[in-house]
Amino acid sequence: MFPLNAWYVVARPDEIGSDKPLGRRICNQPIAFFRNSEGVIGAVEDFCPHRGVPLSLGFVRDGNLVCGYHGLAMGCNGRTVSMPGQRVKGFPAIRSYPVAERYGFVWLWPGDAALAREEDIPVPAWHGRSDWAVGGGLFNIRCDYRLLIDNLMDLTHETYVHSSSIGQKEIDEAPVATRVVDGLVVTERYMEKIKAPPFWQMAMESNGMDKTATVDRWQICRFQPPSNVLIDVGVALEGHGGFEAPVDKKASAIVVDYITPETDGSCWYFWGMARHFKADDAALTEAIRNGQHVIFSEDLEMLERQQQNLQAWPERGLLKLNIDGGGVQARRIIDELIARERAAAAS
């Protein structure tokens, strides 16, 4: 249950080398990724047309993906280039996929290639800005990707799941508002005159602020179809405008959540943080990455056990409270995209 005519993040660029391919399942489809001689990424079905072994067990030579079993050389376009001792012209092609390397990630279009336009890949706010720094990691989570979207569009869970780092009672107490603007879903929460939780105290200190100061805190979750969530987060010294405060009066960032279905019941989670302070400090990038790794790991058991429970009790309805508005609206958009694809396929 996911749109196929969409761009999904499938890898970080350094995961795909020019010597070894990467095998990864995306939207139920096993795919082999590799770089050709120009460094351009190719994405083909992970199925050698000769004997059906995964091409991702092979290697890259002269810009082609060579099968590790009998040496068939596959091009980026899914057509066999050569094979020792064989004429390959009549070999059946395998499927190739539109793939693009943009904004620090590799994107794949698993649907109808004729509809793929690279310029539709959304440009992140930090792109081309030297005063921002980005770091992150990857989790494979055994849950429907939509459960992770729900998770990220309702940050009240921070109070419970992340009580020792970014959670605080005030999140629960602050009202939340959800609106849909131009096909995006925005869920906002503002907490004024509070003490920063541990993670943000660290960030304030890193930015030369008094970590014990009273702050205004914000969380602005933005859902982008098909499945990404970018969250403006931060704290500013009390009374300086919050989200709009000058850089030296706040510690602010965007939580990066690129989410891609692996199967119907599992997903890839490219998480990270783009921060708007001390962008030159690589050690800080690493420290934040490690901190996020610990914090985001706390969600895994909850999400995977939720998936198991929902599979065991498929007939049960769930509540849709005000705090769930972001997830509810995001699913509505996803459902519309899927319905539109099906209608187009049927006609």
Added chain:
Amino acid sequence: MFPLNAWYVVARPDEIGSDKPLGRRICNQPIAFFRNSEGVIGAVEDFCPHRGVPLSLGFVRDGNLVCGYHGLAMGCNGRTVSMPGQRVKGFPAIRSYPVAERYGFVWLWPGDAALAREEDIPVPAWHGRSDWAVGGGLFNIRCDYRLLIDNLMDLTHETYVHSSSIGQKEIDEAPVATRVVDGLVVTERYMEKIKAPPFWQMAMESNGMDKTATVDRWQICRFQPPSNVLIDVGVALEGHGGFEAPVDKKASAIVVDYITPETDGSCWYFWGMARHFKADDAALTEAIRNGQHVIFSEDLEMLERQQQNLQAWPERGLLKLNIDGGGVQARRIIDELIARERAAAAS
């Protein structure tokens, strides 16, 4: 294939704290157990009515079970008590179960709550007796609970499975008799003028007896519906009346076997021993517990592989010999209970 309108042992009291809940599947139903402010145990479906996560991943606060995802507080009765920022009156209730703490165990009634009467929980022979001591442990076994009942109602397996501890050739050679009395099944075996096997030599020595003496040995297996087996076991110095011998002439005990279905193909086995000698010796309780742990572990592979074999060959009939009489009668009673439940449900 198990009765639902029955009391099952589901935990030891110290497994259920007043800070963290316990999640455990009983008769195919995932259940969260916790203690309220008065220390009374609650048992509710392990499914938060908000988003479906297991409540057992949460914590206990003010006597309510708080969901670890978004803070919904659940009461013992399956009704939501509160949730930050929400009115909860209209929230759907989840199922709660009759549960009781009696005789050193926690008991659950997974069936129709209207039929549950705590006074039906059977009182064990050692209850309230300071000259008895009890110890034990818990196994999760991937076999139908009835295979474990068969195992315990036919102790000829001791000669083979437990040859180095409690087994001895004389068990095989002694005749066995099975009778059904008032809905209980009793299978008895008496071995006279024999040498005690290693486990019982240890017990004799603990009780100040000559471990090399000739003894009369008994095994009286008592099946109690729905699925428990209590076994009078012991040895007495030859000619002193066996089971009826005075305390200083025998070493006697009851093997405790409370068995509860987890799923159709797995069960919880609360095993232990209640002994009627040196009741004050805590170190002996521990030593016996450790010994039983080793001995009862010897059954696990046999039971789990038996389960696999029976699943693979479902059409095969099994032999029902005289030694199998206890298990056969126990299953007859279980079948009657299930049939009666179904007839009542249909009418």
Added chain:
Amino acid sequence: MFPLNAWYVVARPDEIGSDKPLGRRICNQPIAFFRNSEGVIGAVEDFCPHRGVPLSLGFVRDGNLVCGYHGLAMGCNGRTVSMPGQRVKGFPAIRSYPVAERYGFVWLWPGDAALAREEDIPVPAWHGRSDWAVGGGLFNIRCDYRLLIDNLMDLTHETYVHSSSIGQKEIDEAPVATRVVDGLVVTERYMEKIKAPPFWQMAMESNGMDKTATVDRWQICRFQPPSNVLIDVGVALEGHGGFEAPVDKKASAIVVDYITPETDGSCWYFWGMARHFKADDAALTEAIRNGQHVIFSEDLEMLERQQQNLQAWPERGLLKLNIDGGGVQARRIIDELIARERAAAAS
């Protein structure tokens, strides 16, 4: 999808002792193997007629297989010999299988016992020859046994899978020819005036030859129904007749590949090498065995991932190139055997 009326290698003789049985699944059938008092091997269903546990969990006593649960003693013919306290004449028999110990292996006939003739077990070329030495090992591979036959009948994979040991570019470049002779499939490849790859350099050195010399190399794969592949392999000093060269001018051997279905999707692979040089050198046998273990391990991931891919894409056709001729012909013979069995069963 395998013939049942055929002899399959199921064990090495030293795997079946006269004290403990061996449990092994052959052609989807769980079987217990043991030796009677004369050392003759028995093979019976791994299912005790009493309570259905695996007999292979028991032990051997007085030449019978004694069940480890309640002591039923089973004979080689599948009939119960005795059981403590029981009359066993009326006990149902379990299936027993024709089994034979020949040529250094244990062979089983999983089909109609009336058709089994021990003299049909093929005599290997090295049998009774003191100038040959044999060593080997066993793998359990989670792939259809026919994928392993394909693998062994097309050694072009050595160039890719075993590039650091026995593979070399010349294998790819040498033409290959397949022919079917008297129900056997032979696939041959000859490489003249080449350098030996590492494994064969070691063999040449062991045989007192200059390992850097130019050689003629051969690979003659012989498929024997139902599922075995014996491969003449070796190198001879250039111009001495290759396969036909005198013993001191060559290093030659037969790669032993006895393959037996375990289930529809897994197989037992009894691999080894019979060599025709330095037959008295036990250390060399061990060194070759260790080398083969490393090399043949390189195939496992490829085969198991191929199996997964073919199961995921069952509708996909595979290419049948000239190099695949050996596997294609072997499968044709296998299909004929299966069809013949079915026709006989239907009539």
